[in-house]
Amino acid sequence: MGSDPQDRPGVRHELGVSVSGPEHSLSIQSLHVRYGRGEPVLSGASIALAPKEIVGLIGASGAGKSTLLRAVQRLVEPESGEILLDGVDLTKLARTELRDARRRLGMIFQEHALIERLSVMENVLTGTLGRTGFWQSARRRFAPEDVTEAFGLLDRVGLTGLEDSRCDELSGGQKQRVGIARALIQHPDVLLVDEPTASLDPATSVRIMTLITEICLERGLAALINLHDVPLARRFCPRIVGLKEGEVVFDGPASALDDEILRRVYGDDAVGAPAGHQGSPAGTEGSGGTDGENILGR
Amino acid sequence: MPVLVRDGTREWRRRTSAEQWLRFLGALGLTGLLVAAVSAISAQTTWAFILDAGLQLQDLALRMFPPDGAYSVSLFRPLLDTLHIATLGTALGVLIALPLAFASARPTTPSRRYVRPIAILLLVTSRSVNSIIWALMLVVLLGPGMLAGVLAIAFRSVGFVGKLIYEAIEEAPTLPVTAMETTGAGRAQALAFGLLPQIMPTMAGVSIYRWEINIREATILGLVGAGGIGMALQASIDALRWSRVSVILFAILGTVVFAELVSARIRRGLG
Ligand SMILES: Nc1ncnc2c1ncn2[C@@H]1O[C@H](COP(=O)(O)OP(=O)(O)OP(=O)(O)O)[C@@H](O)[C@H]1O
Ligand SMILES: [Mg+2]
Numbered sequence: 001m002g003s004d005p006q007d008r009p010g011v012r013h014e015l016g017v018s019v020s021g022p023e024h025s026l027s028i029q030s031l032h033v034r035y036g037r038g039e040p041v042l043s044g045a046s047i048a049l050a051p052k053e054i055v056g057l058i059g060a061s062g063a064g065k066s067t068l069l070r071a072v073q074r075l076v077e078p079e080s081g082e083i084l085l086d087g088v089d090l091t092k093l094a095r096t097e098l099r100d101a102r103r104r105l106g107m108i109f110q111e112h113a114l115i116e117r118l119s120v121m122e123n124v125l126t127g128t129l130g131r132t133g134f135w136q137s138a139r140r141r142f143a144p145e146d147v148t149e150a151f152g153l154l155d156r157v158g159l160t161g162l163e164d165s166r167c168d169e170l171s172g173g174q175k176q177r178v179g180i181a182r183a184l185i186q187h188p189d190v191l192l193v194d195e196p197t198a199s200l201d202p203a204t205s206v207r208i209m210t211l212i213t214e215i216c217l218e219r220g221l222a223a224l225i226n227l228h229d230v231p232l233a234r235r236f237c238p239r240i241v242g243l244k245e246g247e248v249v250f251d252g253p254a255s256a257l258d259d260e261i262l263r264r265v266y267g268d269d270a271v272g273a274p275a276g277h278q279g280s281p282a283g284t285e286g287s288g289g290t291d292g293e294n295i296l297g298r
Numbered sequence: 299m300p301v302l303v304r305d306g307t308r309e310w311r312r313r314t315s316a317e318q319w320l321r322f323l324g325a326l327g328l329t330g331l332l333v334a335a336v337s338a339i340s341a342q343t344t345w346a347f348i349l350d351a352g353l354q355l356q357d358l359a360l361r362m363f364p365p366d367g368a369y370s371v372s373l374f375r376p377l378l379d380t381l382h383i384a385t386l387g388t389a390l391g392v393l394i395a396l397p398l399a400f401a402s403a404r405p406t407t408p409s410r411r412y413v414r415p416i417a418i419l420l421l422v423t424s425r426s427v428n429s430i431i432w433a434l435m436l437v438v439l440l441g442p443g444m445l446a447g448v449l450a451i452a453f454r455s456v457g458f459v460g461k462l463i464y465e466a467i468e469e470a471p472t473l474p475v476t477a478m479e480t481t482g483a484g485r486a487q488a489l490a491f492g493l494l495p496q497i498m499p500t501m502a503g504v505s506i507y508r509w510e511i512n513i514r515e516a517t518i519l520g521l522v523g524a525g526g527i528g529m530a531l532q533a534s535i536d537a538l539r540w541s542r543v544s545v546i547l548f549a550i551l552g553t554v555v556f557a558e559l560v561s562a563r564i565r566r567g568l569g
Contacts, residue, residue: 073480103482113477117495126491130482138490186481 023051024086024104024189026072026222031081033064033071033246041067042246044081049190049222054213056237056254057226060266063243065226066110069192072224073102085190103130106188106221108212110195112175114167114182121163123178124150127185146185153181157211173204180212184219191216191223198228205229209236230262362544369542373530373549380526380553383444383519384512387451392505394452395421395460402460403467405475406489421464425457429515433524442523450524451512459508466500467493499568510561517550527553 026049033042041064049055059065071078074090083090090101106127114123128146129137136142142150154163157177167175176196183191196212197205213236216223227233233240234254242250242265250261262270302309313321400406401417433450440446475492483491520528527550534542 075476075479099482099484101482102480105480107477107480109473109477111473113473115474115491115495117498118491126478126483127481129478129484129487129491132487134484134486134490137487182477182481 023220024222025049025051025084026105026190026224027082027084028068028072029082029084031068031071031083032079033067033076033081034079035076040079040246042071042078045243045246045248047224047241047248047251049224052216052220052222053239054216054223054225054237056233056240057224057243058228058230058233058240058265059243060270061228064246065243066194068243069107069194069224069226072192073105073107074098099130103186104189106183106186106191108176108179108183108191108193108196110198110226112172112179114175114178116166116168118167119163120154120159120165120167120170120178121147121150123167124153124163124181124185127182130186149185150181153184156184156215157181172200173208176200176208177211180208180215184215188221191221191225193223193225195226195228197232205232206235212236230257358540361540364541365544365548366539366541367545370545370549373527373546376520376527376530377549377553379444380516380520380528381513383447383451383524383526384509384516384557387448387516388455388505388509388512390448390452391455391508392459392501395456395463396501398456399460399463399467402464405472406467406493421457421460423457424453424455425461427454429454429512430518430522433519434522437523442525444525447516447519447524447526450519451516454515455508455512458511459504462504463497463501466497470496502568503565506561506564510557513557514554517553 028045028047030044030046031042032040032044034040045064045068047055047057047068057065057068067076070076072083072090074083074093078091081091085101085104088101090098093101115126118126122140125140125142125146128142132142132146151163154160157180159174159177159181162170162174167178170178179196191212193212196208200208209232212223212225215221225233225237227237234257238254240250240252240254240257241248242261244265249264250257302311398417398421401408401413402421404410404414407414407417429450432453433446436446436449440449470493472492474496475488478488478492479485516526516528517531518528520526520530521532523529527546531543531546531550534540534546
């Protein structure tokens with residue numbers, strides 16, 4: 001059955017301990033995307049992530065935030081533009097090279113996108129499919145070191161002992177944690193996170209965002225995080241990009257985000273007259289900020 | 299438009315007048331069709347036979363009783379054959395149906411323009427020919443016996459099982475498959491993990507349900523020489539041994555009830 005996992009000197013990450021490997025960057029340049037013959041959804045959006053940088057992407061519903069992440073993974077083919085991962089243009093990759101690029105871009109979904117009928121452990125191990133052969137995976141013969149790593153990641157995301165539970169038995173927050181572990185076992189260089197908290201309560205949202213950003217720091221990952229919740233974006237993302245109708249209308253530090261910019265991103269109705277606490281100058285980030293009844297606070 | 303404005307107030311109706319007229323004409327047409335069908339059937343019926351059907355039934359019942367109990371022992375073998383035909387036929391049918399289902403379903407077909415229509419056509423063909431007709435043709439091809447029965451059951455099952463599985467594939471959420479692709483998995487892996495677990499319950503449930511139907515169908519295949527208990531039935535009817543016919547009918551009833559109980563129990567366990 002193969003040797004003890006400890007015997008193998010691993011090039012892999014050891015159980016959540018930070019690795020200061022090469023630094024990875026993602027640069028999206030004037031991306032144009034449309035579905036079929038419809039209206040353009042992205043018209044020339046550009047965002048560059050420096051190594052280890054955490055960027056929050058905000059924008060009204062339909063602005064194209066999810067489409068942007070899907071286009072980076074080439075789940076929708078961009079019409080034009082460049083997606084440079086460490087300088088290599090993903091839009092030009094052939095099928096097999098694309099698989100490896102996808103492996104390097106860990107994706108976390110709003111609806112967690114787990115396979116509900118499989119166990120937590122199986123779901124986490126699907127993150128290794130990019131490096132596991134078809135028959136090994138079909139027979140659930142995952143590499144012993146991958147299984148060891150999966151246990152470590154479950155500990156890290158706070159799901160110790162739940163490896164045998166079926167995913168449809170878990171709470172929303174727990175499912176999101178499984179999704180995070182699945183993305184991490186890919187050994188990604190960059191995380192793409194699509195509204196990780198949209199279906200969670202405020203307290204759980206904060207915990208999940210804390211977990212994601214901590215892990216990015218530990219592992220030196222850059223991350224692009226779509227968020228509906230402006231206070232949450234302010235609190236966890238040092239840099240914010242505002243998307244409106246497929247174009248970047250703001251790109252700057254979270255502290256620069258004021259009413260004027262929010263109006264630019266979300267339209268005039270976004271910042272109501274009585275909403276004093278919403279628009280107060282930056283510096284209130286630490287206060288939780290998830291209690292707002294404002295449109296922006298969900 | 300179902301909303302009318304009259305005297306400044308808005309009225310809402312379920313249908314527009316044109317729709318109402320169309321529906322009325324439709325109903326009229328259907329009634330006419332029914333009347334025509336009844337009169338056609340009536341014209342071809344020999345009413346004298348119908349009138350003495352009661353007497354005939356009495357006569358038949360008298361000849362069927364008492365059932366020939368001793369004969370039931372020799373039914374064991376043909377009953378077992380019937381079970382075998384149904385089970386093997388179902389297994390073979392499911393085996394053929396699986397690739398056809400994947401070829402028919404929009405998200406998994408290799409080509410929507412060429413492969414999908416062909417696969418769907420095969421499924422429809424399989425379904426549109428009753429197993430007894432498959433059996434008739436196969437007996438001509440392969441000679442009488444169980445093999446013809448197994449193949450007849452299999453060919454009829456392909457369409458049923460394939461159609462239900464391909465619908466399950468088309469209805470399954472695609473997000474898990476997408477998620478698998480973003481991990482760098484190949485297409486086959488993405489389907490094996492993102493799709494297969496979702497359609498597993500349907501696959502198992504449909505196969506067992508078809509097995510139950512096939513037990514019923516396998517009991518009559520013998521009438522055309524394709525093995526099983528139907529052969530015994532045919533022989534007894536030909537020889538006018540009605541006391542044996544009744545035993546066979548009871549045996550079939552028992553088998554079918556057994557199959558339905560097993561099927562219901564297993565399907566309840568699938569979640
Ligand atoms: N698969 C699709 N086919 C056609 N149009 C689509 C598809 N997905 C998204 N769109 C369209 O693209 C636009 C942007 O959608 P997208 O999901 O990227 O927005 P979003 O910013 O993520 O919104 P939300 O905050 O609601 O998630 C919308 O107008 C939507 O109707
Ligand atoms: Mg979205």
